[in-house]
Amino acid sequence: MTTNMTIYDISEKAGVSIATVSRVLNGSSNVSEKTKKKVMDIINRYEYTPNAFARGLGLNTMKTIGIMCADSSDLYLAKAVYYIEQLLRSNGYDSLLCCTGYDLNTKEQSMELLISKKVDSIVLVGSNFIYEKEEDNRYICDAASVVPVMLLNAALEAPNVYSIVSDDYTSMYKATAQMIASGRKEILYFYNSFSYSGKRKLAGYRAAMEEAGIFQNGLRMQFYKGSHEDIHAMAKQLTEASQCGLSFDGVIAADDNLALGAVKYALQNGLKIPEDLSIIGYNNSLLATCCEPELTSIDNRLETLCQHLITTLMGILNGEEMPKKTVFSGEIIQRGTTLLQ
Amino acid sequence: MTTNMTIYDISEKAGVSIATVSRVLNGSSNVSEKTKKKVMDIINRYEYTPNAFARGLGLNTMKTIGIMCADSSDLYLAKAVYYIEQLLRSNGYDSLLCCTGYDLNTKEQSMELLISKKVDSIVLVGSNFIYEKEEDNRYICDAASVVPVMLLNAALEAPNVYSIVSDDYTSMYKATAQMIASGRKEILYFYNSFSYSGKRKLAGYRAAMEEAGIFQNGLRMQFYKGSHEDIHAMAKQLTEASQCGLSFDGVIAADDNLALGAVKYALQNGLKIPEDLSIIGYNNSLLATCCEPELTSIDNRLETLCQHLITTLMGILNGEEMPKKTVFSGEIIQRGTTLLQ
Numbered sequence: 001m002t003t004n005m006t007i008y009d010i011s012e013k014a015g016v017s018i019a020t021v022s023r024v025l026n027g028s029s030n031v032s033e034k035t036k037k038k039v040m041d042i043i044n045r046y047e048y049t050p051n052a053f054a055r056g057l058g059l060n061t062m063k064t065i066g067i068m069c070a071d072s073s074d075l076y077l078a079k080a081v082y083y084i085e086q087l088l089r090s091n092g093y094d095s096l097l098c099c100t101g102y103d104l105n106t107k108e109q110s111m112e113l114l115i116s117k118k119v120d121s122i123v124l125v126g127s128n129f130i131y132e133k134e135e136d137n138r139y140i141c142d143a144a145s146v147v148p149v150m151l152l153n154a155a156l157e158a159p160n161v162y163s164i165v166s167d168d169y170t171s172m173y174k175a176t177a178q179m180i181a182s183g184r185k186e187i188l189y190f191y192n193s194f195s196y197s198g199k200r201k202l203a204g205y206r207a208a209m210e211e212a213g214i215f216q217n218g219l220r221m222q223f224y225k226g227s228h229e230d231i232h233a234m235a236k237q238l239t240e241a242s243q244c245g246l247s248f249d250g251v252i253a254a255d256d257n258l259a260l261g262a263v264k265y266a267l268q269n270g271l272k273i274p275e276d277l278s279i280i281g282y283n284n285s286l287l288a289t290c291c292e293p294e295l296t297s298i299d300n301r302l303e304t305l306c307q308h309l310i311t312t313l314m315g316i317l318n319g320e321e322m323p324k325k326t327v328f329s330g331e332i333i334q335r336g337t338t339l340l341q
Numbered sequence: 342m343t344t345n346m347t348i349y350d351i352s353e354k355a356g357v358s359i360a361t362v363s364r365v366l367n368g369s370s371n372v373s374e375k376t377k378k379k380v381m382d383i384i385n386r387y388e389y390t391p392n393a394f395a396r397g398l399g400l401n402t403m404k405t406i407g408i409m410c411a412d413s414s415d416l417y418l419a420k421a422v423y424y425i426e427q428l429l430r431s432n433g434y435d436s437l438l439c440c441t442g443y444d445l446n447t448k449e450q451s452m453e454l455l456i457s458k459k460v461d462s463i464v465l466v467g468s469n470f471i472y473e474k475e476e477d478n479r480y481i482c483d484a485a486s487v488v489p490v491m492l493l494n495a496a497l498e499a500p501n502v503y504s505i506v507s508d509d510y511t512s513m514y515k516a517t518a519q520m521i522a523s524g525r526k527e528i529l530y531f532y533n534s535f536s537y538s539g540k541r542k543l544a545g546y547r548a549a550m551e552e553a554g555i556f557q558n559g560l561r562m563q564f565y566k567g568s569h570e571d572i573h574a575m576a577k578q579l580t581e582a583s584q585c586g587l588s589f590d591g592v593i594a595a596d597d598n599l600a601l602g603a604v605k606y607a608l609q610n611g612l613k614i615p616e617d618l619s620i621i622g623y624n625n626s627l628l629a630t631c632c633e634p635e636l637t638s639i640d641n642r643l644e645t646l647c648q649h650l651i652t653t654l655m656g657i658l659n660g661e662e663m664p665k666k667t668v669f670s671g672e673i674i675q676r677g678t679t680l681l682q
Contacts, residue, residue, distance in 0.1 A: 064454065072413055072438075073423035082414040085440045089447065094454045097413075097438035099426045106430065113405065113435045117458050229627045260631050267633055286570045290601050290631040292608055 019142035066114030083306035127154035127196035171330035172204030184250035191254035234261020293336025360483035407455030424647035468495035468537035507641035512671035513545030525591035532595035575602020634677025
């Protein structure tokens, strides 16, 4: 029995999650004595050793990678999943995707599900999988004790976790600085997320504004809570803010959807783009070429990030030493919604 | 051993695919004698009966549904996947998604992968999984011999296959008839797919044109081969067609992306929308509100289709008798790219 026993079998026989088994094996204190005993009884009865498990994993690879993304209807995430699946396939790997939503509980469940399907690694697409509180990221560390975990555009320092990141801070800093240099002073930041990436973007905007010394009246910021598809609701929020006395001659948006909301706002209020209102979006998505004038947008080189993630993953699965964190820089794609300098 | 043996175990022990085992069990002639013997040997050795398998499936449900979609970066498909995952979760089911691309081989492989992961059913999202040649659809019938297969917006008559369809023919017929009624005669059909749904749409356009008797000069049609994100390439194709003497005062597009290409074409060539050029898109996606004027588009009630698919699936999994095919009708959402009548 020894050689065929895996962490999955122990989890099943003990009636506890894989994460719990892994916590017991790693001597974590976050497990009740009762559960610990249940797991150890199974381990002792079947003479399981972590070594046998590791060996089993290596030999019986299913050549399948688990992917998790919060929301497949988000253009950016869907595109990332598309690239990753294509690249995995060309490397001879199948993939299984779970769309988890934004709830931590469901993310944990999906992680369990993928690990129970014996994937060779798990790729987390997008920065909303990382939480501020360390304990909320435990599900990632638990998974990483079983298989390598790859983060796309998020970072977490933990064993067996690899981060591939776009430098959103610098990209947003540069975009804001460029708009300031073009003569704009009342630049509104329009955003809808407090994720890891969301916070980095906001920090880049703040830094550029502070550095230019146009911070004294407080920053102009609008947080949008509605559906990421409801362009009209975004435009409405800006119109209302403007009617309440908020003046702005530029909009830096945290994604292209929000930037389109600003374009719609300008058209509805008779503002000329870019003369009366400059707009910069983020992601350089399909949406950037849909409107008129077309959207200046930050390209964070998603395809490059995905390629690098897969190269790193293939290295890890081949037993090579790979970098734990890699950072790429983005690029501003100039189109009609900004003034030429 | 008898009760625990499943079709998966037989496939593994015989070293053949699940589809092959199922073909042997169903007495299909499409299996070599050698393979047939190999499978039957395993079956006899372990005293497997299909009944035991069926019983096993019912009792050991993993509460997991497999989903296949060709391309997660397609707005329409991604949205459908999103709805289906949400609905499954609220019914207590996990889901595993494979993005297969458009290649038949990969689709077959993904199907095998999902079935080997012991899903309770497989949902095929979009009509590109159905082929003209009967033999190319065998992978669906093979899967359906193991688990119920649900088709979203495609139809196939086969045991254990359930089809939930939007009436694309009638929707496109109505859209074309409406444009004719508004005084347009030179109506161009702009399309990019020969899928089941693609053909139904085209047939609807043709029928309306023929019925109105404006068929005599031949139909105006443009097939677009490029990336579904390259709005500029679409506009360029229309500009070139127009320069080569193709005149048109209306465009019926097979999806919103193509319709945006027509909007871009009009703007680039100084045509007024809708006065000089009327445009109707399809899917009523996010894109419809991104451009100016906004896009009149056909809403094929994707969310309703998905809800009905899940209701049907839950019925089947509870052992209820459910309809094999259900058809919903679409609706034209009027916006700025068409004339009011």
